[in-house]
Amino acid sequence: MTRQILAIDDEEAIRIILKASLEFTAGWTVLTAASGQAGFAIAQTEQPDAILLDVMMPETDGITLFHQLQAEASTQKIPIIFLTAQAREVERKRLEALGCGVILKPFEPEIIAQQVRTLLDWQKS
């Protein structure tokens, strides 16, 4: 079964790298969104298997969007993995405390799919 992943990041370069990495290494379908609000709309309509969510975004940032998704019945069950450029331990713990997986930037494109599987406890598919 092909997984569908939603990648939300305001940086186009990151969206391109993420899409290429996941599609070429895991064969998942990758949807992308350039802002929090666009991502929220796609999440509701497409019901992806997981969301890769950038923390630092203008307007609706990652944390705000996380709460928005949690509050919405149709999206609250979608697992979320945060992408952050903040290398600080404090920041990582804060995100993990929300019950989410965290992947740091810069990430390794060849293993990011594996990281997602591990975090979400997915069997290889």
Place this chain on the structure above:
Amino acid sequence: MQPDPLDPNFAEATSLHPAVVPVLVCVPPNTPTAEAIALMSEAQTSYVLITQQQRPIGIFTERDLVRLIASSQFAPSQPISTVMSASVKTLCTADIQDTLRIFQQMQQHQLRHLPVVNESQQLVGIVTKESLRQTLTFSTLLKLKQVEEVMQTEVICASADTMVRQIAKKMNEHRVSCVVILDAGDRPVGIITEHDIVQFQTLGLALDQTPAQTVMSTPLLPIHPKDSLWKTHQQMNQRRVRRFVVCRPDGELAGLITQSSLLQALNPAEVQQMIELLQQEAEQLRTEHQALLEARNRELRARQAVLTEKLKTEQAEHQKADDQIRFQAGLLDVVAQAVIATDQAGYILYWNRYAQTLYGWSAEAVMGRSILEIMPDLKAQAKAAALINRLRQQEVWSGELLVQRQDGSQFPAWVVLSPTCNEQGQVCGIVGIADDISDRKRLEAERSAADTALKLAYRKLDQSHEALESRVATRTAALRQAEHRWRSLLEEVQLVVIGLDLTGKVTYANPFFLELVGYTAEAVIHADWVSCFISPSERAQVSDYFQQLNLQREIPSQHQNTILTKSGKERIIVWKNTLLRDLQNNVIGSMSIGEDITERFAIDRIKGEFVAMVSHELRTPLTAIHGGVKLLSQGIVPSQSDQGQALFQVVVQSSQRLVRLVDDILTLERLESGEYPLHKQFINSQTVTRQVTDALRVMAREANMVIEVCDPGIPILADSDRITQVLTNLLDNAIKFSPPGSTIHLTVESREGQGDPHVLFAVCDQGKGIPAEQQPTIFERFVQADQTGNREKGGTGLGLTICRNIVEQHGGKIWVESRLGEGSCFFVTLPIEPSKTS
């Protein structure tokens, strides 16, 4: 003609009654009228009696003359008998009784003259109203009555210009003896009487041509309605007049008082009333006298009783004094002191029972002997003799004497000697009181020894006390010094120092704290620390902290919280806390020393944010480069595929962005640290604008935009490269954020009118504008109005920050004015230095 007391007629007349006076003017019937009148005038009488052989046959009065004048029938040479009143009413001497009866007879016949005749009808005198009035002696009655009670109120008056004859006519017409003359205001100013008419006639006045005012009697004697009749009577006597005009105090005419009025006051009914009144008074006086007499008797009896009582008391006192003497003698015998009395030579007169016990001699054995005989030796005898001499000078002596008992043994005695005096105050003896003081002497010796020991102990105590005080003083000085040192430290230290008691009330606050929060010491001391100074969100936590601290629980001595200043601002303080203890080691509060880290905290936060931003900004292109290169180099994405090409482009763009970012960060860092000195020189503004437009024209054309420049060419003093950098940045932004087909304006103008002269550069676009709330912050690092699109447009988020830095280094300003949907204008001013503008 005055009555002559020697005239036998007068003597006879007055002996009959005081009112019977001698007849002053008598004429025979053939006397011419004028002559008779002249006599009348001369004698000042009101009548002329016409007699024949000493018998009265007629009378001619003033009134008769007035009548003649009034009717103009007066003929001077006519005999008096033709004009006299022929029917003369007389009074016989035998009928004369009292004054009242005579007056009643005169009133009855309306007469003013009553000739008095003897039994043979011979004239002996006359009674006139004047003579009657002069006999009035009822002074009390007259004093009691007032003029208004008896005066005539019907008065005949005339104006002052009335001729005398008219006056006479009025008198005759109204049968009155006088006319009152009034002034123009109807006030009485004078009087003309019948008597006056007589005088005028005598003087030959032209009565038809003489107005009253020239001859009237004036001024009038002021007689008032309230005056007594007695006063009036006296005035009549003094002034020899027969009537008075009565005027009210305001000068209005009230009436006339005549001799008849006075005499009328004496009617019998009045007199009877007076007598009754006097009888009542006498009765009252008698009663009062009786009462006084009785009171006096009572007083005397009372005084006698008092004296008797006093006598009894004195007798009782005598008795008591006797008893007292006996009692005192008894006392002297039982008293536990020897009492001895001697005469002034020292011979013993009294020797009480205790003296017998003390000295061993019985009273019988010593009575009559000299006191010196009981002295132990010659020395004591000499002293005693000297004392007796002193006592004779009335001195009192007390002191110690050595005395000998009958058995020869001696003892010290305390003796008080005083002289006794007789009634004349002369010394007549001596009384001595003596006491055996052997025991007392012994006790005194013992006490003296104890005193000495005590004094010694006190001295030692004093010494140690002094040493202690000296130590305390030294210690206090040291403490003061330490206290001073601490206090000045607390007062001057640039740290907050707060003392709290166990209830959380402020007990001390140093000046630094007061300055920080903006309160006075009075407002702070005793205030509740947590509720007054701690930020509401931290109150529970701070309150809990101090509870734990005061209970000496294991908690960190350092903590951080936010305090509120008077103006409501927050300051972040990091505290170090210590417990304060009293001498018994009980905790009494806490002392907290705090550092205001508000600024440091803000800097740290900004630094942290900057690091986070930089980290984010760096990691993003790095992630893209790293990811793209790996996917391509490991062949995960075929390089020839579309995705592969896209990855290549991502890598290239990200690399460029990384380079720009590093460049901008370095530029900013150098600008801020001053490593980039400005190379200012005079340039023409057109040089700059041309450079900028040349560089960006291609980019604009690609974006389908037009750049319009309006630059008159103004000389400016600036670092050409830096200003070019600023304008390039602004124009680059304008191109990036404007829709295709729009025009971008770059204008330069000189502003000299307002404030300091300056050059104004403006870059205006037709983009979507910047929200008002973002306008103040867009010059901060990594703040971008349109963040969503910026990354794609290659912005680093540092461009405007660099611009601001350069402009401010030139002493200029940069700001933005923008409206959403219409576009934005970025303005830059550069000052024109005054010396160069000319």
